[in-house]
Amino acid sequence: MLHTSIEEIAKYNGKEVKLQGWLYNLRSSGKIHFLQVRDGSGFIQGVMVKNDVGEELFNKVKEMSQESSVTVEGIVKEDHRAPSGYELSITNVELVHKADEYPISKKEHGTDFLMDHRHLWLRSPRQVAIMKIRDTLVKATRDFFHKDGFTLVDAPILTPSSCEGTTTLFETDYFDTKAYLSQSGQLYMEAAALALGKVYCFGPTFRAEKSKTRRHLIEFWMIEPEMAYVEFEENLQIQENYLTYIVEEVLEHNKKELEVLDRDLTKLESIKAPFPRITYDKAIELLQEKGEDIKWGDDFGAPHETIIAEQFQKPVFVTHYPTKIKSFYMKPDPQRPEVVLAADLLAPEGYGEIIGGSERISSLDLLMERVEQENLPLDAYQWYIDLRKYGSVPHSGFGLGLERTVAWVCGLDHIRETIPFPRMLNRMYP
Amino acid sequence: MLHTSIEEIAKYNGKEVKLQGWLYNLRSSGKIHFLQVRDGSGFIQGVMVKNDVGEELFNKVKEMSQESSVTVEGIVKEDHRAPSGYELSITNVELVHKADEYPISKKEHGTDFLMDHRHLWLRSPRQVAIMKIRDTLVKATRDFFHKDGFTLVDAPILTPSSCEGTTTLFETDYFDTKAYLSQSGQLYMEAAALALGKVYCFGPTFRAEKSKTRRHLIEFWMIEPEMAYVEFEENLQIQENYLTYIVEEVLEHNKKELEVLDRDLTKLESIKAPFPRITYDKAIELLQEKGEDIKWGDDFGAPHETIIAEQFQKPVFVTHYPTKIKSFYMKPDPQRPEVVLAADLLAPEGYGEIIGGSERISSLDLLMERVEQENLPLDAYQWYIDLRKYGSVPHSGFGLGLERTVAWVCGLDHIRETIPFPRMLNRMYP
Ligand SMILES: [Mg+2]
Ligand SMILES: [Mg+2]
Numbered sequence: 001m002l003h004t005s006i007e008e009i010a011k012y013n014g015k016e017v018k019l020q021g022w023l024y025n026l027r028s029s030g031k032i033h034f035l036q037v038r039d040g041s042g043f044i045q046g047v048m049v050k051n052d053v054g055e056e057l058f059n060k061v062k063e064m065s066q067e068s069s070v071t072v073e074g075i076v077k078e079d080h081r082a083p084s085g086y087e088l089s090i091t092n093v094e095l096v097h098k099a100d101e102y103p104i105s106k107k108e109h110g111t112d113f114l115m116d117h118r119h120l121w122l123r124s125p126r127q128v129a130i131m132k133i134r135d136t137l138v139k140a141t142r143d144f145f146h147k148d149g150f151t152l153v154d155a156p157i158l159t160p161s162s163c164e165g166t167t168t169l170f171e172t173d174y175f176d177t178k179a180y181l182s183q184s185g186q187l188y189m190e191a192a193a194l195a196l197g198k199v200y201c202f203g204p205t206f207r208a209e210k211s212k213t214r215r216h217l218i219e220f221w222m223i224e225p226e227m228a229y230v231e232f233e234e235n236l237q238i239q240e241n242y243l244t245y246i247v248e249e250v251l252e253h254n255k256k257e258l259e260v261l262d263r264d265l266t267k268l269e270s271i272k273a274p275f276p277r278i279t280y281d282k283a284i285e286l287l288q289e290k291g292e293d294i295k296w297g298d299d300f301g302a303p304h305e306t307i308i309a310e311q312f313q314k315p316v317f318v319t320h321y322p323t324k325i326k327s328f329y330m331k332p333d334p335q336r337p338e339v340v341l342a343a344d345l346l347a348p349e350g351y352g353e354i355i356g357g358s359e360r361i362s363s364l365d366l367l368m369e370r371v372e373q374e375n376l377p378l379d380a381y382q383w384y385i386d387l388r389k390y391g392s393v394p395h396s397g398f399g400l401g402l403e404r405t406v407a408w409v410c411g412l413d414h415i416r417e418t419i420p421f422p423r424m425l426n427r428m429y430p
Numbered sequence: 431m432l433h434t435s436i437e438e439i440a441k442y443n444g445k446e447v448k449l450q451g452w453l454y455n456l457r458s459s460g461k462i463h464f465l466q467v468r469d470g471s472g473f474i475q476g477v478m479v480k481n482d483v484g485e486e487l488f489n490k491v492k493e494m495s496q497e498s499s500v501t502v503e504g505i506v507k508e509d510h511r512a513p514s515g516y517e518l519s520i521t522n523v524e525l526v527h528k529a530d531e532y533p534i535s536k537k538e539h540g541t542d543f544l545m546d547h548r549h550l551w552l553r554s555p556r557q558v559a560i561m562k563i564r565d566t567l568v569k570a571t572r573d574f575f576h577k578d579g580f581t582l583v584d585a586p587i588l589t590p591s592s593c594e595g596t597t598t599l600f601e602t603d604y605f606d607t608k609a610y611l612s613q614s615g616q617l618y619m620e621a622a623a624l625a626l627g628k629v630y631c632f633g634p635t636f637r638a639e640k641s642k643t644r645r646h647l648i649e650f651w652m653i654e655p656e657m658a659y660v661e662f663e664e665n666l667q668i669q670e671n672y673l674t675y676i677v678e679e680v681l682e683h684n685k686k687e688l689e690v691l692d693r694d695l696t697k698l699e700s701i702k703a704p705f706p707r708i709t710y711d712k713a714i715e716l717l718q719e720k721g722e723d724i725k726w727g728d729d730f731g732a733p734h735e736t737i738i739a740e741q742f743q744k745p746v747f748v749t750h751y752p753t754k755i756k757s758f759y760m761k762p763d764p765q766r767p768e769v770v771l772a773a774d775l776l777a778p779e780g781y782g783e784i785i786g787g788s789e790r791i792s793s794l795d796l797l798m799e800r801v802e803q804e805n806l807p808l809d810a811y812q813w814y815i816d817l818r819k820y821g822s823v824p825h826s827g828f829g830l831g832l833e834r835t836v837a838w839v840c841g842l843d844h845i846r847e848t849i850p851f852p853r854m855l856n857r858m859y860p
Contacts, residue, residue: 041626146569170603419584420586
């Protein structure tokens with residue numbers, strides 16, 4: 001008998017195959033069982049007719065509980081009504097393990113309950129769909145940068161100091177000195193870009209933020225490309241090409257999953273470079289016109305980002321933020337040093353900032369000025385300062401938050417479903 | 431003028447191109463400069479003849495210091511004596527930034543000095559070669575599992591408890607409870623395998639070990655595949671096919687880098703599945719024959735692993751370890767419960783264990799027995815125990831340490847060179 005997976009079932013139309021999986025649902029109608037079977041690669045319906053398989057097997061299956069592990073044998077039949085396009089005419093079912101009464105039923109469950117059962121919740125078609133799209137986004141990301149000549153350079157997680165400010169750091173004892181969990185690999189990527197030209201890191205980052213919003217995770221994954229000899233404008237072009245590519249890849253490989261999620265495909269199909277741009281100045285004007293109480297020099301909150309993004313069908317770059325509200329390493333605009341050569345990319349449909357990027361300061365004097373203004377510890381940053389002493393070059397980079405991107409591409413209400421095991425305020429289990 | 435990179439230079443034979451990079455070395459011989467230029471994608475020699483470029487430019491270049499950033503224009507010439515196969519007949523050089531006196535010279539430096547300057551040391555041809563091979567190994571890993579239908583499922587880093595024992599954990603405060611940095615994503619992968627069939631995680635892991643050996647890092651990356659419905663034997667086959675694939679990919683894509691590292695290619699070319707196997711019992715006998723003071727039930731030390739590995743040209747699986755010295759989740763051999771269905775894979779040439787894997791316990795009763803024997807906190811492990819209540823299946827997995835694999839493939843003496851920014855005992859800078 002051919003042992004295969006549901007994902008590959010189309011290859012076996014008309015043939016008898018064996019699947020190893022779980023009984024997701026059982027519905028009976030007199031002398032017919034309808035078995036929904038899942039095997040991790042997909043879901044399929046199996047039809048078992050009492051007269052075909054005999055009474056003994058038919059009755060045995062009746063006793064099989066939801067999420068019992070089973071091997072199923074049957075003949076593959078094309079069926080255009082089936083979500084997978086195929087059905088299985090079942091010839092045999094064997095029980096591997098009979099499941100206890102499954103805690104997650106078809107009825108609505110509260111969020112806390114589902115989160116407490118995340119290890120089981122992950123089995124639902126919706127969560128499987130999200131995880132597969134997340135996988136595609138990661139693979140597409142790595143493929144995009146690989147094809148373009150980037151080298152992966154993993155940034156360290158344990159660091160002696162912080163990149164993004166010191167109030168939201170997780171601290172640990174490192175053999176009698178203090179270490180902090182990384183909030184960004186960027187500074188390390190700058191060193192690596194001067195060694196390897198085009199580099200990226202892609203790892204977990206941590207913010208001990210006491211915020212409980214639908215956009216925040218304590219632990220999240222970030223991709224951070226950094227490029228020597230790339231200036232502000234080219235940096236934006238790389239970002240829009242990159243985002244276009246990963247959305248295309250999801251549209252190509254995850255049609256089924258987007259359908260499970262009931263995602264409006266037209267919203268994703270319109271994501272094509274180039275993306276619109278608006279300066280911070282114009283954005284402030286726009287917000288003021290819309291009646292928001294905001295003035296030049298203020299940072300945007302989530303509602304502001306949503307208002308700005310709503311003006312566009314595609315992601316939008318907000319450029320030239322005030323120097324004062326941005327990070328010390330960003331290059332001030334030589335024509336107008338009160339703003340930096342930075343841009344945030346806001347996703348459509350209210351998903352907020354998914355990319356933050358900038359050209360970096362390459363001048364030693366200017367960097368020292370900013371380091372002093374921000375009161376950064378010279379010891380810890382000496383290596384970073386070194387980069388401006390030995391062959392400094394114009395360079396730029398950006399960081400994309402994976403989970404916010406997953407939320408947007410999947411059209412999810414809350415970021416907690418974008419990562420297999422979310423870490424949030426008051427949530428570290430399972 | 432065509433703007434390109436050294437990696438792509440073969441496409442432009444006979445043409446004039448522009449490179450953006452750094453002056454790695456300058457040697458002059460009367461009326462000729464030999465410039466070694468690097469741009470992150472490769473190294474190339476440029477030849478500048480005084481009579482061709484004029485005295486002014488020729489003298490300007492003489493003042494350019496090592497690691498100064500420069501743009502170089504010249505005509506690409508095939509040259510079989512050149513390591514890259516090409517030379518550049520230089521027509522122009524422009525200085526972007528003149529480097530201060532570069533701290534890393536051709537002379538020998540002590541390890542501490544090089545580690546303190548890791549951000550610059552990364553620019554050397556040897557370190558660039560290692561980073562590129564590391565990149566290939568990561569990409570090949572992800573490609574291998576993707577092609578075979580695995581889904582990436584990122585494991586959490588912050589966890590409420592440990593997988594591998596509690597003496598070597600980094601601890602941090604997580605909103606007034608304690609969190610620990612992950613030592614393995616395996617238990618989470620078991621949950622994910624029951625949802626998605628074949629899964630893997632690939633992220634940083636942490637061991638607060640006070641050991642200072644050439645094989646240990648505090649922070650290292652591990653790939654951990656986990657597969658539902660896969661038993662002991664198939665698990666080993668997947669491992670040997672996987673390792674064969676990633677070594678082949680390095681041989682295909684990194685010939686130049688392996689040459690820089692002076693790696694004996696025949697050693698890598700012989701890495702083809704299947705790999706030899708030896709039981710723990712036989713390995714103990716072998717060690718005793720070799721005069722080692724070891725008895726059944728003892729764990730191997732690094733010297734023991736080296737002696738075992740020396741008997742073989744390929745990596746060797748050591749199988750069926752005593753249950754008592756292995757982790758609680760490993761499945762005891764039903765025929766002989768004092769040993770587990772586990773195998774470590776020892777790399778050749780004394781590089782030690784690079785993979786540890788096993789079939790996992792799928793029986794609830796047996797797992798509870800082991801959890802009690804090991805005195806594990808039931809609260810923290812409840813979700814893991816759940817997996818044996820709801821559709822338990824035979825399942826297996828393994829973990830490969832990326833850095834030890836890089837060390838072996840590159841033929842390095844010390845693991846510190848295998849990761850961009852190593853974290854070791856007494857070393858967290860830069
Ligand atoms: Mg922002
Ligand atoms: Mg071991």
